[in-house]
Amino acid sequence: MSLVAHSSHRKCFFCSNDATDKPIVGSVGKGGTNKKADVQLVQAFLNSTPPEEGGPAVLLAEDGLIGPKTQAAIDKFQAKVLSRPDGRIDPHGPTIKALTTLICDSASVPPGRLGLDGRPGQAAGSPSTAPKTPQTGAQMVAEGKQILKDLERSLMSLRFKLLHQTPTTMAWLNKHFETAKVKVTPGEASKLLGIVSAIHFQVSRANAFGAQGIDSIIMFDPKADAGVIAWTVRGGDKLSTKQFQIYVEKGVNIKAPGHTVFLGPIFTNQPAPIEKQWTVIHEMCHFVGPRDGTGLEIDDNAYAFEPHFLSIGKWFKLHNAESIALMILEFAVGTAAIVGTPRLAKFKSHFDTFPKVVGGQIVTG
Numbered sequence: 001m002s003l004v005a006h007s008s009h010r011k012c013f014f015c016s017n018d019a020t021d022k023p024i025v026g027s028v029g030k031g032g033t034n035k036k037a038d039v040q041l042v043q044a045f046l047n048s049t050p051p052e053e054g055g056p057a058v059l060l061a062e063d064g065l066i067g068p069k070t071q072a073a074i075d076k077f078q079a080k081v082l083s084r085p086d087g088r089i090d091p092h093g094p095t096i097k098a099l100t101t102l103i104c105d106s107a108s109v110p111p112g113r114l115g116l117d118g119r120p121g122q123a124a125g126s127p128s129t130a131p132k133t134p135q136t137g138a139q140m141v142a143e144g145k146q147i148l149k150d151l152e153r154s155l156m157s158l159r160f161k162l163l164h165q166t167p168t169t170m171a172w173l174n175k176h177f178e179t180a181k182v183k184v185t186p187g188e189a190s191k192l193l194g195i196v197s198a199i200h201f202q203v204s205r206a207n208a209f210g211a212q213g214i215d216s217i218i219m220f221d222p223k224a225d226a227g228v229i230a231w232t233v234r235g236g237d238k239l240s241t242k243q244f245q246i247y248v249e250k251g252v253n254i255k256a257p258g259h260t261v262f263l264g265p266i267f268t269n270q271p272a273p274i275e276k277q278w279t280v281i282h283e284m285c286h287f288v289g290p291r292d293g294t295g296l297e298i299d300d301n302a303y304a305f306e307p308h309f310l311s312i313g314k315w316f317k318l319h320n321a322e323s324i325a326l327m328i329l330e331f332a333v334g335t336a337a338i339v340g341t342p343r344l345a346k347f348k349s350h351f352d353t354f355p356k357v358v359g360g361q362i363v364t365g
Contacts, residue, residue: 030087036064054080135268137220144218147280154332155200162193172355177317198288224264232286282325
């Protein structure tokens, strides 16, 4: 659950309503109107409540139907917070107020992050001075989604290049991943293809209702640690009972929506639009990882602004989000664009060489 300042209220990104307003229209539970949208929202709220705070021990199916399990969950929560439970949640009643307050304000369930190995996917790059017109959280999320949507055609074309592995393509991959004359093998190129394909799948897929996968991937975290531009929850799945990840960090219970890319407030501070593109692609490399069948754990072995970025071994580059993201970014926007980025200033001369990407094609001269 991520919150952002909104007038004198706090807006809940989970239900897109002010926490102080009524998030449901009609009553839910025994004798309620039980409109599907209201029931689904109550089910989602209950699922995001820890069992020790009155939430269900087993997550509910968020199907919008009042069944015995949902009713039992309502009864359990009311028994925790009300002196006279009645089995029904009313729009302005004490139960919905207690439920939204608990989720939005509870110190025991702060926003958190989780990697498959218990570590977060760290942010790429470093922030610059704040822009003249800061973006809101919603604007940053919208921009992040648009960055991914704009990548779709380039990702499809890059998949074709990595599939056929021509000498020109392999030479271009070596510019990114070769170290000490140890070149990229066809098998390693195929693994890179798996990563690019997994990202493309997330960008291009749509469900039965026409909603794209990326609509549920990117969220805003106003409480991101200082200096963190973005981070990724690599465990969990919004489409299953593991939609939330709960773990302990420094003795505090941390809860985060599973399988999510979070943008922090300083995402807007990056010095150029291309830096934002790089950051989003970087986080998507963490996002897909082994969970989407790529067989690779994508970590942060070096950032482009660090002096050892090019000197880490080939294996580490092939498992490095920054390196893979730079490859994808160069193919999407062209060599001339990436060599002008502040983040790549130390290594401009290395990447401003052939093979280059010009107009979506890899050229040797």
